[in-house]
Amino acid sequence: MSTEKPYNLPSENREETLLRRYEKNPILRPEDWPYEVNSTFNPGACIFQDKVLLLVRVEDRRGFSHLTVATSDNGRDNWVIEKEPCLFPEDYAHEEQWGIEDPRIVFLEEEKRYAVTYVSFSKGGPVVSLALTDDFKHFEKKGGLLPPEDKDASLFPRKFKVGSSSPRYALIHRPIIRGEAHIWLSFSPDLQHWGDHQILIPTRGGLWDQHRVGLGAQPIETPEGWLIFYHGVRATASGNLYRAGAALLDLEDPTRVLYRTSEWLLSPKEPFEWLGDVPGVVFPSGAILNEEKNEILLYYGAADKCVGLAIGDYQEIMENLKANPV
Numbered sequence: 001m002s003t004e005k006p007y008n009l010p011s012e013n014r015e016e017t018l019l020r021r022y023e024k025n026p027i028l029r030p031e032d033w034p035y036e037v038n039s040t041f042n043p044g045a046c047i048f049q050d051k052v053l054l055l056v057r058v059e060d061r062r063g064f065s066h067l068t069v070a071t072s073d074n075g076r077d078n079w080v081i082e083k084e085p086c087l088f089p090e091d092y093a094h095e096e097q098w099g100i101e102d103p104r105i106v107f108l109e110e111e112k113r114y115a116v117t118y119v120s121f122s123k124g125g126p127v128v129s130l131a132l133t134d135d136f137k138h139f140e141k142k143g144g145l146l147p148p149e150d151k152d153a154s155l156f157p158r159k160f161k162v163g164s165s166s167p168r169y170a171l172i173h174r175p176i177i178r179g180e181a182h183i184w185l186s187f188s189p190d191l192q193h194w195g196d197h198q199i200l201i202p203t204r205g206g207l208w209d210q211h212r213v214g215l216g217a218q219p220i221e222t223p224e225g226w227l228i229f230y231h232g233v234r235a236t237a238s239g240n241l242y243r244a245g246a247a248l249l250d251l252e253d254p255t256r257v258l259y260r261t262s263e264w265l266l267s268p269k270e271p272f273e274w275l276g277d278v279p280g281v282v283f284p285s286g287a288i289l290n291e292e293k294n295e296i297l298l299y300y301g302a303a304d305k306c307v308g309l310a311i312g313d314y315q316e317i318m319e320n321l322k323a324n325p326v
């Protein structure tokens with residue numbers, strides 16, 4: 001039997017070209033910390049007072065996590081790490097008793113405040129919680145948003161008027177339902193009551209993101225749509241393998257996925273991505289777009305131990321994405 005079409009092999013090694021690892025990786029390690037910790041990983045990222053601010057997940061030696069600020073002028077090196085955590089489990093909050101994890105940060109344009117979504121852990125399971133802040137020192141905790149089991153969440157910086165609705169906030173999150181782990185989108189008029197829940201980015205059978213997907217970095221606004229980096233998990237004989245890909249959502253209607261990479265853009269390769277508490281993990285959680293420099297800084301947790309930085313050419317990433325319509 002002859003086949004008419006040649007097998008569609010990927011044309012180039014995009015993993016190496018689209019996101020390049022920073023030469024001084026890892027940028028933040030537990031041994032850099034001003035106090036005793038087990039691991040420092042999965043940071044949220046934003047620009048604050050003209051610096052890159054990372055809100056780093058720090059796991060202590062009981063296995064509980066809290067969040068601590070690290071800042072840098074260029075987002076690459078000379079990180080200044082705060083001496084104390086800024087966001088940590090408090091006794092009154094039943095949902096946080098096993099720690100708080102994996103923050104994502106956006107600046108809410110209307111409120112002129114930063115919104116931090118993070119995972120609160122307790123016996124009840126992981127839930128997505130929200131805290132608002134002006135200065136990354138004082139936080140107004142809003143508590144859990146949706147029922148467990150839920151993780152990997154970020155708000156968008158502004159509201160959307162989708163269909164006939166009045167403007168509403170939108171939340172990307174990753175509930176686990178019937179054992180399935182897809183990326184979902186939900187809407188709210190007030191950040192408290194959520195509805196219109198829908199699957200946004202499902203897992204894909206057979207591919208690198210067949211087992212689980214979850215939001216990586218916070219949604220990044222570009223003229224062509226919301227750029228989303230997400231993690232995809234493949235279940236293998238030696239455990240879960242966490243890689244990263246990207247998608248682009250419609251600017252005015254984020255329920256519409258326009259493009260999604262068929263290949264991963266980042267996959268565990270370096271020793272610090274394999275030697276840690278959970279080997280074989282790259283877990284993007286924050287990104288900074290500098291349109292003038294045509295550059296994307298992508299911050300990721302590596303092996304649940306330290307923080308890596310991958311630097312991408314913004315136009316190249318967009319062109320690659322646009323070759324992958326959904």
Ligand code: BMA
Pocket residue numbers: 042101102242278281283301304
């Ligand atoms: C996910 C999250 C992340 C973690 C990853 C790999 O489920 O809990 O915090 O980095 O697993 O262990």
